[in-house]
Amino acid sequence: MTVSSVVLNVAALSDTGLTRTANEDSVLAASPVFLVADGMGGHEAGDRASAAVVAAFEPLAGATIEVDDVREALGRAAEVVEGIAAEHKRGAGSTVSGVALLEHEGTPHWLLFNVGDSRVYRHHGNELTQLTIDHSLGQELVDAGELRPEDLATFAQRNVITRAIGGPDSTADSWLLPVIDGERLLVCSDGLTGEVSDEGIRAMLTMNGRPETAAAALIRRALHAGGRDNVSVVVIDVVSGGSRTRPADDGTAGLAAASALTDSMLEGTTIPVRVR
Structure with missing residues (x-):
């Protein structure tokens, strides 16, 4: 199996929401790279910041890439x-959160990367798994045992992030995961996850067959729940060309460290890739 054999169906949507006057999210869905960037700094600054992230990745569109290209x-x-x-x-x-399709040890893999609180999920069968771990104050408190996971959604400072592109700490976490036939990946900004629970997301991804239908349903759900932020989604279906089954040791990325594939080459943009 090679990357060129992987067949994907993809849809991407972004909406300003019901209370914001400008959309500070930017989206890239150009194989082999799919990402969502959520800008901060207010109108113009946030717009430009997220657009700059997308612009940095656009040269990878249509190319055969390696880990270093993402770095x-x-x-x-x-x-x-x-x-x-x-x-x-x-x-x-x-x-920024996203996935890049590349070859690792002769088989197609996803390179997941994440800075901040935009997320990547995997939907397989009827199960939804959050693959990325938020870089946020709320998540740090959960990790320290000072906040219950079930209270995170209502935590007043849940939107305070601890890493960002352009900030003092822009370190990206990343993992390599095998591409699995039949899986559906969701890349989204916190405009979705701030309005819709994981169970709501799982239901939308389960009930809507085509990526464009699922993407539209997720946007509608976020708007119906209040639409208090920009909301952006990329839905990626693996049609064929990946592994037929998930490896037995393939678990949720980010919950435990695995072997490092490569070390930092750029200070502040480290991607300590872990193979799961």
Whole structure:
């Protein structure tokens, strides 16, 4: 199996929401890279920050890529966003979460990468698994045992993030996961997860067959729940070309460290890739 044999169906949607005047989210869905960036810093600064992240990854569209290509794109994004932040009193930054399709040990894999609180989920069968771990104050409190996971959704400071592209810490976490036939990946901004529970997301992904139908249903659900933020989603279905079954030791990424595949080459944009 090679990356070129993988067949995907993909849909991407972004909505300003019901209370914001501008959309500070940016989306890229151009195989082999799929990502969502959520800009911060207010109108213009946030817009530019998330657009800069997408622009840094656009040269990878249509290419055969390796881990280093993603690292270098993150480095380009951080450099540009830092420049944007310097131009604005409030600063600027952006989250980014996404997946890149590449070959590892002769088989297709997803390279997941994440900075901030945008997320990547995997839907397989009827199960939904959050693959990324938020870089947020709320998640840190959960990890420290000071906040119950079930209270995270109502935590007043849940939107305070601890890492961002262009911020003091822009370190990206990443993992390599095998591509599985029949799986559905969701990349989304917190405009979705702040309005819709994981169970609600799971239900929408289960009940809606085509990616474009599922993406539209997720956006509608977030708007119906209040639409208090920009909301962006990328839905990726693996039609064929991946593994037929999930490896027995393949668990939720981010919950435990595995062997490091590569070390940092760019300070502030480290992606310590772990193989799961």
